Structure formats: structure tokens, C-alpha cells
Amino acid sequence: MSVPLHGIIAEFETAEQLLEAAHRARQAGYTQMDAYSPFPVHGLAEAIGFEDHKVPWTVFWAGVVGAIAGFSMQYYISVVDYPLNVGGRPLLSWPAFIPVTFETTVLFAAFGAFIGMLAFNGLPRPHHPIFNAPRFERASQDRFFLCIEATDPLFDRAKTRHFLESLGARMVSEVEE
Amino acid sequence: MQQQITQVEPRGGLIEGRHTYETITQKIASVVLGYRHPMAWYVVTAIAAVFVFILISSIAWLLIRGLGIWGINQPIGWGFAIINFVWWIGIGHAGTLISAILLLLRQQWRTSINRFAEAMTIFAVMCAGMFPLLHIGRPWVAYWLLPIPNWTGAWPQFRSPLIWDVFAVTTYFTVSLLFWFTGLIPDFATLRDRAKKRIAQVIYGVLAMGWRNSAKHWHRYESAYLLLAGLSTPLVVSVHSIVSLDFAVSMLPGWHTTIFPPYFVAGAIYSGFAMVLTLVIPIRALYKMQDFVTMKHLDWMAKVMLATGLIVVYGYLMEMFIAWYSANPYEGYMVKNRFTGPYAPYFWALLFCNAVVPQVLWSPKVRQNVALLFVISLIVNVGMWLERFIIVVTSLHRDFLPASWGMYYPTIWDWALFLGTIGFFTFMMFLFVRFVPMIAIFEMRDLLHRTDEHHTEKRGTAATPVAQAEVKA
Numbered sequence A: 001m002s003v004p005l006h007g008i009i010a011e012f013e014t015a016e017q018l019l020e021a022a023h024r025a026r027q028a029g030y031t032q033m034d035a036y037s038p039f040p041v042h043g044l045a046e047a048i049g050f051e052d053h054k055v056p057w058t059v060f061w062a063g064v065v066g067a068i069a070g071f072s073m074q075y076y077i078s079v080v081d082y083p084l085n086v087g088g089r090p091l092l093s094w095p096a097f098i099p100v101t102f103e104t105t106v107l108f109a110a111f112g113a114f115i116g117m118l119a120f121n122g123l124p125r126p127h128h129p130i131f132n133a134p135r136f137e138r139a140s141q142d143r144f145f146l147c148i149e150a151t152d153p154l155f156d157r158a159k160t161r162h163f164l165e166s167l168g169a170r171m172v173s174e175v176e177e
Numbered sequence B: 001m002q003q004q005i006t007q008v009e010p011r012g013g014l015i016e017g018r019h020t021y022e023t024i025t026q027k028i029a030s031v032v033l034g035y036r037h038p039m040a041w042y043v044v045t046a047i048a049a050v051f052v053f054i055l056i057s058s059i060a061w062l063l064i065r066g067l068g069i070w071g072i073n074q075p076i077g078w079g080f081a082i083i084n085f086v087w088w089i090g091i092g093h094a095g096t097l098i099s100a101i102l103l104l105l106r107q108q109w110r111t112s113i114n115r116f117a118e119a120m121t122i123f124a125v126m127c128a129g130m131f132p133l134l135h136i137g138r139p140w141v142a143y144w145l146l147p148i149p150n151w152t153g154a155w156p157q158f159r160s161p162l163i164w165d166v167f168a169v170t171t172y173f174t175v176s177l178l179f180w181f182t183g184l185i186p187d188f189a190t191l192r193d194r195a196k197k198r199i200a201q202v203i204y205g206v207l208a209m210g211w212r213n214s215a216k217h218w219h220r221y222e223s224a225y226l227l228l229a230g231l232s233t234p235l236v237v238s239v240h241s242i243v244s245l246d247f248a249v250s251m252l253p254g255w256h257t258t259i260f261p262p263y264f265v266a267g268a269i270y271s272g273f274a275m276v277l278t279l280v281i282p283i284r285a286l287y288k289m290q291d292f293v294t295m296k297h298l299d300w301m302a303k304v305m306l307a308t309g310l311i312v313v314y315g316y317l318m319e320m321f322i323a324w325y326s327a328n329p330y331e332g333y334m335v336k337n338r339f340t341g342p343y344a345p346y347f348w349a350l351l352f353c354n355a356v357v358p359q360v361l362w363s364p365k366v367r368q369n370v371a372l373l374f375v376i377s378l379i380v381n382v383g384m385w386l387e388r389f390i391i392v393v394t395s396l397h398r399d400f401l402p403a404s405w406g407m408y409y410p411t412i413w414d415w416a417l418f419l420g421t422i423g424f425f426t427f428m429m430f431l432f433v434r435f436v437p438m439i440a441i442f443e444m445r446d447l448l449h450r451t452d453e454h455h456t457e458k459r460g461t462a463a464t465p466v467a468q469a470e471v472k473a
Helices: A015-027 A054-081 A094-120 A136-140 A157-166 B021-033 B039-065 B079-104 B114-135 B139-145 B161-194 B198-208 B215-248 B260-286 B295-325 B329-340 B344-362 B370-397 B412-435 B441-451 B453-462 B464-472
Strands: A005-012 A033-036 A144-149 A171-176
Touching (some): A015 A157, A033 B215, A054 B215, A094 B161, A094 B215, A136 A144, A136 B161, A144 A157, B021 B412, B021 B441, B039 B412, B079 B161, B079 B215, B079 B370, B079 B412, B114 B139, B114 B412, B260 B295, B295 B344, B329 B370
Antiparallel strands (some): A005 A144, A005 A171
């Protein structure tokens, strides 16, 4: 037996062909696949059956934590640890605390978006088997790829290859693990 | 290049010439990966580097001798430091407006200028941040501004707008940097894949962090990017509002007005668009990017400048109206002092630069004249600097008691520091153009795809009305 495979990859020339191919692969019953395109193609994630709302929720909860952290920091400093009586005004002068609370909310939420996006995408990751695919450097430039992965229950070296070729791919090749 | 904007243009005039994904990628990436640079790049960078040395020297002399080398005194304690701080931070705001607000409004013309404008934001905020840090007199204890437990046992006063400012500016800088870097990740991947030299492959490879253009990556990426834009939009409004509260919360005539937050935000966008034009016009010519930063872009930027300029003029008129309507003698004197006092020439120059000159932008012929636009953008930059000068100096130098009146004269060290930051800004912008793709490549490919005629025809009704509206506009 030769080297284990990561999957079989097909190269397309346009975003429309890739979308079409992804739909057809889903219809054929494949579930474990990924598509690669030099810019975000709308509907592509849905076409390969991928949906994920972890990033927005991370941003939301990071924002909530930021708001609570910002406000309670000001509360602790201005009311508990360093109370300053300015003309008898209340120590918990909460309207004055809103600007800083707003800024910490945005700051935490922005880190949530940045770190969340990277973490859920498994980045930074210096290497990945997909980079073994021939001509894969074009995926960040002008070509569109669809890879059916070896973990797919329907994956069969010959049949999957034949299927991808039938989709009108420019080139089909095996990706080594 | 003198195209009539009324005629029907392919791609809504946003991309000119015949382009494919490959030619767009090649054109933008080759500026970074190519090894030949225009002579002008070396000349400008070298001159800017001289000013960076001037900046470093003037900071060093300031640290040795103290704030006495500046022209600040009693009653004008703020002087150049605060004028320049507000000027720089305002310039930065156009970057966020272009990248975040125009993204939320689905304005496709933001695509070829957003990267550039965001870089401008980051460097402008760096310049802005230097001034308050140096103005506090002892920058080595600047950490007292942050809520860090320290040996004095004292904490920041959270009821003061100056502390809000610390949080607003640091958050703004951090979020702008995150937003900018997020936008760069896919382009770093492109550079990694195109680079021929090992060193470039490694550096851009590390920066791309293993980005592989997967649909799953893009899915999360787009939601993160959109959310960052949604967060930056209120943030940018909050930052300049808080900057204006530094003034408005005090009791001085001319500062204590409720119009300050919106008027400052409009002024910030106004000066920021002027600075984008000032930078984009020469660099577009230098690197022959006319296909991507088209006359349409310049035209629209000029229109935004005109619109925000009118809001600023409204702010001036309201200040004068309220001074009269409030019947407050100090407010009335402040306006009279601006009109006829010792700083009156600066005030009239400000009105000329900010209110009179930009009115020529009503004419489409002027907006199509690149050289004229460049000159107008410079005039607006000067005008907005004068505006901050007038706001800071005229209110401070003659307030309630004539016994405490004074005059403010900047010294050579004030000018050295100010010109030094302009040099630093130019230096950083030119390094940015050299080492980072100045236009978001993946977004340009996306724009090409969206505006492709065959594509819109095939896709039917959904995309076509938008495309037609773009063409008509």
C-alpha cells in the first residue's frame, strides 16, 4: 500500500464551477470535504454542508465579560478602594463610568473576534496535508479547489477520482497525508 | 483619464482596464515582491527618515530639559501638544470610516482604498498618542494613567474625560490593529504562495499563520470581519466624542458646548478624507494603480469631503449662533475675539481653508482634476489644523478674568516635534507600501467576481439591479 491519502482534489477555473461541483458532491452523498477559493465565495460553506456560529457567540460573550470587567473595575476603584468625596456627590456615579465600560466592551469583543476566528480555524498552523496538493499555491491567487477527504465514508480512491473528473475539473489529483 | 462619469462604465468604474484574478494579484503583489522601486520611493523615504531623526532629537531634548522648551505657559497649558493630538487622531478616523462603516453600508468602492486608509489610521494614532504622553511632562510614569496598582496607592479618576480618553485611544489603536491584521491574513497567504525568495516565503508564511483559503476558514473569517467592522463603527464615534468631551466638560467659553461631539466627529472624517486624498493621489501615480483607484474613487472621496466639510461649517455657524442666543457675555466675547482678536488672521484663514475652498468641489470638473484635488486636500489639512489651533488657543488665552489673559507663541521645538511626526507618518506609510500589499488583493478579486458582466447576467435578477444602480450612480 502506498502513502495514506488526505483526499482527492479537483481544480476548477471559476467560482461558479466550484459551487456547482460542491453541490453535486453533496448530492452524491459526500460529507467530508473542503473547498478552497482565492476569495470568499458566497454560498460555498453552505454548499459543502458547513455551518458554524461559534465566532459570533464568542464575540458576544467576550463583550459581556468586557462590560462586566470594565464596570466592576471602576466600581472597585472608585467606591471600594479609593473613595473620593467630591462635593458630596455619590461614589457610584455610574453615568461617568459608561464611556470606559463601553471601551472595554469593544476591546474584549474585538479580541474575541480575532482570537475566536483564528482558534476555531485551528490557526496558526504551520503545515497541513492540503499544501501537498499540486498547484495548490494557486488557491490563494486565481484557482478554485474542491477536496473530498479520505475520512468520508463514501471515499474510494478510484470512484471518487472518477466522480470529480465527471464534474468538469481542470485537473484531479491525489493529496498525500 | 478624463472620463465623463455620466457614461456607462464597465464594473461601475471601480476597476478600469481589462483584468483577471491573476493580473490583479500580479499588479498589487509585485509592488511588495518586486525588487525594483521607483526612485521617488527612495527619495521620499530618505527625507522622511531625516524628519524621524528630528522627531527623536526633539523628544530627547524635551526629556532632558522638560516642558519649558515648548511655548506653553499659563493660561495656555495645552498648546501644540493637544492641537496636534486632536489633528492626528481625527486623520485616523477616515480609515475606520472607510473600512468599517462603508463595509456595513455595502459600498463596494471602499475595496481599493480600505487597506491604505487603515494603515493611515494606525500610523496617525501612533503620532497622536505621542503628544499627550510627552505633554504629561514625565512620560516615564505614564503608566499612572492606567489602572495598574502602584506604590503611590492612588488610582485613576474615572469621572474625568481625560481618563476616558486614555481608554478610548488605546482601545481604538488596538482594535484598528486587529482589524487591519485580520484583513491582511489572506493577502499574506497570497504573498507566501507567490514569493520566490526563501526569506519572503518564511516571513509572509509566518504572518499568514497557515491560512489555506478553505471555505470553512472564509466562513468564520467573514463573520469575524463583519463583527469587527460593527464594533469599530461605534468605537470611532466614541473616540472623537470623548476627545471632544476633554474640551466640552470644562467650563471655558468656546469649549463648553453640546455641539462638540458631532462637530468633532464630522471634522475628524473631513480631515481624514483630505489626508487619504493627499496620500493616495501621489502613491497611485507612483505605482500606477489608476486601474484600481479610479477617478470614481477620487470623485466619491471628494464628495464625502464636501459633505463632512458642510457639517463642520454648520458647527461653526452654530457656535456663533449660540454665543449670541445664549446672551452669555463670555461666549459673546469669545466669538468677537476670534473675529478681531490677536489670532484673527488664523481664524479667517481657517474659514477660508475649511469653508470657502472646498465649495469648488460642487463642480464635477474639479472633482475630475487630480492635481486640483490634491491641492484642495492639502488646504483642508491645513484648515483642520488651524481649526484645532483656534479651538485650543483662543478659548484658553482669554477666558473670564482679563487679569489672567495671555498669549501663546509656539517655539522651534514645538514645530520640530510636529514636523517630526509628519515625517514619521510619511516614513511609516512608505514602509507600509513597500512591505505590505497596499490594496486588499482578495477583496479586489471578490470585487472583480461580483462586478463581472457574465457573472451578473448568469446569476439573473438578484445581482443585476444593484449593478445597474452602481453604473447610474
